[in-house]
Amino acid sequence: MPSKRSTALNRRKLLTVATLSISSSIAGCATLQARLEAFRLGTFERPIAADWHLSPGQWPMRDYNYARTRHNPFATPPRHNPVRAWTYAVSSSNxxxxxxxxxxxxxxxxxxxxxxxxxxxxxxxxxxxxxxxxxxxxxxxxxxxxxxxxxxxxxxxxxxxxxxxxxx
Structure with missing residues (x-):
């Protein structure tokens, strides 16, 4: 008759091996999913640098940003009254x-x-x-x-x- 100690040891080994194999297969699925996603989307031509920000003279979208602040924190106000350099005709409704x-x-x-x-x-x-x-x-x-x-x-x-x- 096998001793209780050897049975418990075998159960521990079995549980350890099962846990390791399950976690390995889950990790493998996550890696496979990431690879499939990269294949579907393709590789990016050029990533945007993490420290990229707008230059003072840029207005990237309507209302300046997604928060619609209508304010460029990098801009400096003109030192003199602005002078109109040119115009472009477009109807305001369009x-x-x-x-x-x-x-x-x-x-x-x-x-x-x-x-x-x-x-x-x-x-x-x-x-x-x-x-x-x-x-x-x-x-x-x-x-x-x-x-x-x-x-x-x-x-x-x-x-x-x-x-x-x-x-x-």
Missing amino acids: LQSLVVSDDTVFVRSEARLTALNATDGRKRWHRSRNNRERLIYIAGRLYNVAQDRVRAIAPDGTELWSTELNRE
């Missing part, structure tokens, strides 16, 4: 979004996206757009965000990528 970045002003009206030179107001490029979209500028890229689609646009107007959003 104006959807206005973004300023580096040396470009992006104007999103109801039917068009236009890029203007911030210094003299000359039109750099324009694209027709059919639906209501918002503009967001992050780290050298303009993102055109709609309810069902996101587009990444380079400063020269070329569309870098586009993806549809699921409504699930």
